[in-house]
Amino acid sequence: GLGLTHRKAENFGEWYSEVVVNAEMIEYYDISGCYILRPWSMAIWEIMQEFFDPEIKKMKIKNCYFPLFVSPGVLQKEKDHVEGFAPEVAWVTKSGESELEIPIAIRPTSETVMYPYYSKWIRGHRDLPLKLNQWCNVVRWEFSNPTPFIRSREFLWQEGHTAFATKEEADAEVLDILELYRRIYEEYLAVPVIKGKKSELEKFAGGLYTTSVEAFIPNTGRGIQGATSHCLGQNFAKMFEINFENEKGEKAMVWQNSWAYSTRTIGVMVMVHGDDKGLVLPPKVASVQVIVIPVPYKDADTQGIFDACSATVNALSEAGIRAESDFRDNYSPGWKYSHWEMKGVPLRIEIGPKDLANKQVRAVRRDNGAKIDIASADLAVEIKKLLDNIQQNLFDIAKQKRDECIQIVHTWDEFVQALNQRKMILAPWCDEEEVEADVKARTKGEMGAAKTLCSPFDQPELPEGTKCFASGKPATKWTYWGRSY
Numbered sequence: 372g373l374g375l376t377h378r379k380a381e382n383f384g385e386w387y388s389e390v391v392v393n394a395e396m397i398e399y400y401d402i403s404g405c406y407i408l409r410p411w412s413m414a415i416w417e418i419m420q421e422f423f424d425p426e427i428k429k430m431k432i433k434n435c436y437f438p439l440f441v442s443p444g445v446l447q448k449e450k451d452h453v454e455g456f457a458p459e460v461a462w463v464t465k466s467g468e469s470e471l472e473i474p475i476a477i478r479p480t481s482e483t484v485m486y487p488y489y490s491k492w493i494r495g496h497r498d499l500p501l502k503l504n505q506w507c508n509v510v511r512w513e514f515s516n517p518t519p520f521i522r523s524r525e526f527l528w529q530e531g532h533t534a535f536a537t538k539e540e541a542d543a544e545v546l547d548i549l550e551l552y553r554r555i556y557e558e559y560l561a562v563p564v565i566k567g568k569k570s571e572l573e574k575f576a577g578g579l580y581t582t583s584v585e586a587f588i589p590n591t592g593r594g595i596q597g598a599t600s601h602c603l604g605q606n607f608a609k610m611f612e613i614n615f616e617n618e619k620g621e622k623a624m625v626w627q628n629s630w631a632y633s634t635r636t637i638g639v640m641v642m643v644h645g646d647d648k649g650l651v652l653p654p655k656v657a658s659v660q661v662i663v664i665p666v667p668y669k670d671a672d673t674q675g676i677f678d679a680c681s682a683t684v685n686a687l688s689e690a691g692i693r694a695e696s697d698f699r700d701n702y703s704p705g706w707k708y709s710h711w712e713m714k715g716v717p718l719r720i721e722i723g724p725k726d727l728a729n730k731q732v733r734a735v736r737r738d739n740g741a742k743i744d745i746a747s748a749d750l751a752v753e754i755k756k757l758l759d760n761i762q763q764n765l766f767d768i769a770k771q772k773r774d775e776c777i778q779i780v781h782t783w784d785e786f787v788q789a790l791n792q793r794k795m796i797l798a799p800w801c802d803e804e805e806v807e808a809d810v811k812a813r814t815k816g817e818m819g820a821a822k823t824l825c826s827p828f829d830q831p832e833l834p835e836g837t838k839c840f841a842s843g844k845p846a847t848k849w850t851y852w853g854r855s856y
């Protein structure tokens with residue numbers, strides 16, 4: 372029958388798996404860690420893409436497509452950033468019955484695929500800036516617990532790879548892209564995120580610095596990296612000899628960035644907004660924003676009700692609202708209410724004999740269950756207002772819940788206590804790498820160790836003489852810590 376068998380507050384992992392399947396977003400696949408993205412979730416990916424792609428095009432970033440396959444020599448070119456990842460590289464070793472002379476890697480990310488060609492294409496300063504992006508899949512043969520959208524062996528993402536003549540241009544773009552990621556989360560997925568800089572231990576080892584937008588899942592008390600924007604410095608330019616002749620005729624290395632968001636965004640949205648009735652979709656990313664359901668009554672004017680439903684869908688569609696009707700006669704209205712609630716449709720419109728007679732419809736909100744009668748004459752305007760209100764309400768509730776999880780600490784004991792209370796911890800830190808390594812070691816356990824999530828760009832006041840919570844040394848910055856995905 373309909374309905375979830377697990378409650379979000381009681382068994383989050385089981386609840387999540389059931390929601391993504393019952394909402395028809397995901398179908399499990401016979402290869403572990405791989406999932407089928409059904410139309411209900413693919414539509415969300417497309418809506419985000421329809422925002423992001425035009426935005427990067429405004430920044431003169433062009434789309435391209437590089438091969439899926441990486442030759443081993445090239446992949447291992449960057450020793451220190453690859454060796455830690457080696458176990459998760461997937462390899463093609465055969466074609467048909469015959470062994471390949473040399474195994475071929477499947478891209479886990481595309482730096483080593485693209486940069487030999489950046490070296491070839493970039494000669495003079497007029498070839499800069501070179502700004503390319505690709506929408507593609509990547510494969511990382513992870514072993515830690517696979518989770519739909521959040522951690523899978525293949526996922527969809529966009530990866531931007533840009534090269535500039537100056538560090539200033541690179542630094543500026545890092546933040547421009549990070550703002551787009553914040554907008555994806557806060558304006559589309561209605562998920563609050565924190566912008567900040569990763570620690571030396573958590574940053575992309577191959578780069579100069581990493582910035583990210585960090586989300587938080589209150590139910591598990593875990594932070595999750597929402598998207599990432601790296602400044603690579605000149606590290607890859609040195610490795611791949613990506614030089615150009617600058618205006619003074621000198622040979623100079625380029626400054627590079629790389630940045631990505633992935634289908635993980637969808638999983639974060641499900642985790643933050645979902646409830647015990649199933650998925651709750653923010654209207655901005657809902658492929659169906661309004662579902663219209665006829666409520667015929669034995670001898671009432673059934674055709675009249677159906678016609679009113681069709682007229683309602685047409686009126687809303689003409690106003691740019693994504694509306695559909697559910698005319699299936701083999702399901703009861705009650706069954707349909709549960710079905711579309713499970714799928715997270717933000718608004719349901721019911722039209723029965725009484726509504727017909729009164730020339731009104733009954734709207735029911737998915738976020739708070741409120742029932743609102745609307746005169747058919749005012750339909751499109753009122754529904755648009757309702758959808759905007761739902762979008763804002765989902766963000767406000769998520770932000771309030773996230774803020775309730777934030778705990779400021781000053782001492783180790785306060786830190787450990789907050790960690791056990793599943794908090795997102797804001798602590799003054801001396802920013803020393805071995806201190807972070809020590810905190811990881813001291814908090815190791817079956818729940819996973821605590822780590823830095825980011826040092827927020829928006830730094831609270833740090834009074835002179837404030838001590839690091841972990842080392843007692845002079846603190847230099849406020850940093851968010853927590854367990855994470």
Ligand SMILES: O=C1CCCN[C@@H]1CCCn1cnc2cc(F)c(Cl)cc2c1=O
Binds near residue numbers: 459482529601
């Ligand atoms: O995060 C981004 C934005 C988009 C382009 N890439 C960077 C860095 C990716 C780090 N990373 C992440 N995972 C990896 C897994 C691997 F198997 C190998 Cl060989 C390398 C990596 C790896 O470099």
Ligand SMILES: [Mg+2]
Binds near residue numbers: 511
């Ligand atoms: Mg990884």
